[in-house]
Each structure stands twice: as structure tokens, then as C-alpha cells.
Amino acid sequence: MATQSDKKQYDEMVKAASPASTVGVNCIKAFLVGGSICAIGQVFYNMFHNRGFAKEDAGLMVAGILIVTAIILTVLGLYNKLGKHAGAGSVVPITGFANAIAAPAIEYKKEGLVLGVGAKMFVIAGPVIVYGAMASVVVGLIYYFVK
Numbered sequence: 001m002a003t004q005s006d007k008k009q010y011d012e013m014v015k016a017a018s019p020a021s022t023v024g025v026n027c028i029k030a031f032l033v034g035g036s037i038c039a040i041g042q043v044f045y046n047m048f049h050n051r052g053f054a055k056e057d058a059g060l061m062v063a064g065i066l067i068v069t070a071i072i073l074t075v076l077g078l079y080n081k082l083g084k085h086a087g088a089g090s091v092v093p094i095t096g097f098a099n100a101i102a103a104p105a106i107e108y109k110k111e112g113l114v115l116g117v118g119a120k121m122f123v124i125a126g127p128v129i130v131y132g133a134m135a136s137v138v139v140g141l142i143y144y145f146v147k
Helices: 004-017 023-050 055-075 078-091 093-107 113-120 125-146
Strands: none
Touching (some): 023 055, 055 078, 078 093
């Protein structure tokens, strides 16, 4: 049976062997990278809107630019490196979702268009789509009955 001093000694060994927590640094990195992605999107939005595009059109063009950029960075292997250092900051919804679809498609392209790219493309993103659609139905029903 372990004594109190054995437990204390074990806790001290675990504390000494465990790496220091980097939660604060990780939060700062995520904030800076995610904020930078959003700021870049806002710069493009302002540019398109100031050139006479409607708000909706400017938003669609920014979404397209961010999606294409994320896919290109994924193909080049740079988005994963960004994610390694930025953590949650690289999962800004539109770019992270584009990466989640593009990465498996690239990885499984050797297995063919149907069984490789088509089947594996939504392995990660599929549950997000399903639960997002289900949540929108639930919220819509709640809104319908509350109104």
C-alpha cells in the first residue's frame, strides 16, 4: 500500500517530468493568426466594397479568395505548418474548413476520383456539415415556435 510520502514523491516526479504549460502562448498565437486571417479578409472586403461592389458580392469574393488561398497553401504543405504553430487560429471557419476538405482529397487522390478523392474528401468535414445542418433545423424550429 502506498504511503502519503510515496504519493507526494510521485507527484513531485510527475511535476518535474511534465512539460511546462504553454496555454497562454498558444492563445496569443491563435489570436494573432486568426485575427490576421480575418483582418486580411476585411482588407479585401473593404477594397471590393470601395470599388463599387455590393456588400453581398464583396463578401462572396472575399470568401472565394480565402478558400482558394487556403487550398493553395494546403497543396503546398504550408497550411499544416501554419496550423502547427498557430493552433486554433488557423481554424478560422472558412480557411480551416477549406483545409479540412482539401487535405484528405490530396492525401487519397492515388485511390482514384470516386473511392479516393470523393469518398475521403468529407471524412473530416462531413460531420461538420451534418451537425451544422441539423443545428440549423433545430434553431429554425425553435425560432418558428417562439415567434
